[in-house]
Amino acid sequence: MAAKSKATIADVARAAGVSTATAGRVLGGYGYTSEEKKDQVLKAARSLGYRPNALARSLITGQTRTLGVVAGDIQNPFYASVIRGISNVAEANGFGLLITNSDESQAKEVHSVELLAQKQVDGLIVTPTDTRKARHLHNLRTSGVPLVLIDRAVAGLQVDRVGTDNISAAEQAVRRLIDAGHRRIGIVAELVEEEQGELAQFMARAISGDPVDSETLYPSWQRLLGYIRAHRVAGLPIDPRLTLRAGSYSALAAEQLVPSFLDQPDRPTALFTTDGTMSEGTMRALAALKLQIPSDISLICFDDLDWMSLIDPGISTMSQPRLAMGEAATRMLLERIRGEEAPPRTVLMSAALIERGSVAKR
Amino acid sequence: MAAKSKATIADVARAAGVSTATAGRVLGGYGYTSEEKKDQVLKAARSLGYRPNALARSLITGQTRTLGVVAGDIQNPFYASVIRGISNVAEANGFGLLITNSDESQAKEVHSVELLAQKQVDGLIVTPTDTRKARHLHNLRTSGVPLVLIDRAVAGLQVDRVGTDNISAAEQAVRRLIDAGHRRIGIVAELVEEEQGELAQFMARAISGDPVDSETLYPSWQRLLGYIRAHRVAGLPIDPRLTLRAGSYSALAAEQLVPSFLDQPDRPTALFTTDGTMSEGTMRALAALKLQIPSDISLICFDDLDWMSLIDPGISTMSQPRLAMGEAATRMLLERIRGEEAPPRTVLMSAALIERGSVAKR
DNA sequence: CTGAAAGCGCTTACAG
């Protein structure tokens, strides 16, 4: 193995015949130096193959120019795009990215946050796994590490956040289906456990128009709210049998539940899926059932995935600005890192309905 | 903003009434300490909310337990999966991941490598943008930073590498098409510039059976080699007009070139696309041309993307073990970091033909 | 403009 060449500032200073302070000033780009010494130092640095040790610098300055990211799963197109957005603005500002996956497990999320904090990231972007309890995120506040949330909020945690306006987006999607004449519209959603009570109660309250604290709801619950709202606005009744609850972030779960969901009297003539994962599972099930879109069943999805424009007919969907979400979150985080004081901001981005060929008139 | 609580080992030591050395020993988990002092220190640490500063530790130990990754584009499913594989074994071994995108630009790659090196990563995994010249990667060797290459090799750079056995995989795909009776098989490939000469010369040499140094070829060139080999083995002639060269990693480029490619006398009856990007572009073009698969044209792709199993008929493809590639690369890197000396290894993984419905008999 | 000294938060020999 090659000898590790580890020229330090002291080595360069010695070779250039100056003090380490002077060498540091030119190499670190701070303070003033005469052109002459500057040249000497630069020459010495080059010949020694000097590379600054960011660790030492960070230890003193207290900043690492590194951001930490805790995403659900980097393989998921949603997170992949969001992270790309984060990466775009991080890179443009000279920040590196330490990325971890939570796999929607709070234990892993806690572990990741701790790891990133120990590595002294200047700020953190996380997609919280649990929207109710998140002590580790509250603790971050007291340890002074700026935090921005993406996609989900956390009850009682006043920090910057960027997400999609899920209620409006879902309402728009379902309204489109209603406008096309559909009256029995099924919703395929994760709806992982909530502490605001059971699904039936939740729906009852929403239907009756009771105000629900939607802010810290998981996205799929918010999208269910939009589904309900579209029905209410149109004066349509809501049949609880038209709600398919997958219970977890799993395409397979959706795929397995859709067949019996569709095998009921007076089955839905259209489906609304609440995210990419549910959409994929639903599509696989429809294919297996040999149901033609849109002649046998209409469909509007959430999140625009590659395949939705590749298949024939194309799938209409609510497209989230994933890249822009990552970019916006990072910009907000950098502002906080720079010390900008302002009340916590919530940026809700709107999704756009992309019309393709998956909705038939009825 | 909350006061930054920054308890150091010195603070803990003071609170516990011991020396910083002792506090360090229990908090850092090295050396011996009596149970009594251990308890005192732990208690003090807890009440002070002590969190170790990994920077300070790394500065001394010379290791950061962080790996650097330079991938093409995290949004691309190929890289997303590879990175997930990397993340799996990194995490299992307590390593963090600093991830950057090169966007297939060598300038960005050079910049990323420099950034990661300054941040003192313990090792680097990169998908090299240029397989011919890569001084920054050679330099890494002399600075003692272990490096593992994924997907592509670099001429003259003797380091561990994991890739796909592209020639065999492509040969298998094309043989499948030949076996189905196809005689005019088109290949849709990136084939970005090479310095081994022009495409025509390259093909002439390959066809004549001249040995080509395939090791450091870009994957799409290797896959072209497999395409040629399948023809040679079957005793079939090769028509250069059946090679579509996109010239860049762009689905749009492929999409735009496919129509005229298919609008030629005696046009191909089957297509082989050399990666996910080419596959996507080709699919979009075929859809726009209203060509039915497989009745109008047969197709075998490379790399198994989500949509290939979602559309009807499913697309047959050569599936690369992307996750396993990332995992294997990381394991090799960790071995090097642990100091294992061994000649550089090249691990070529084989792709598996996944048969779906995109190939018709002829 | 430049250098000697102190110090960031830890770990590592070295005595005891």
Added chain:
DNA sequence: CTGAAAGCGCTTACAG
């Protein structure tokens, strides 16, 4: 087993 001291590679006041 424990502590005083030195030091990792830088940057930051502070004199001059």
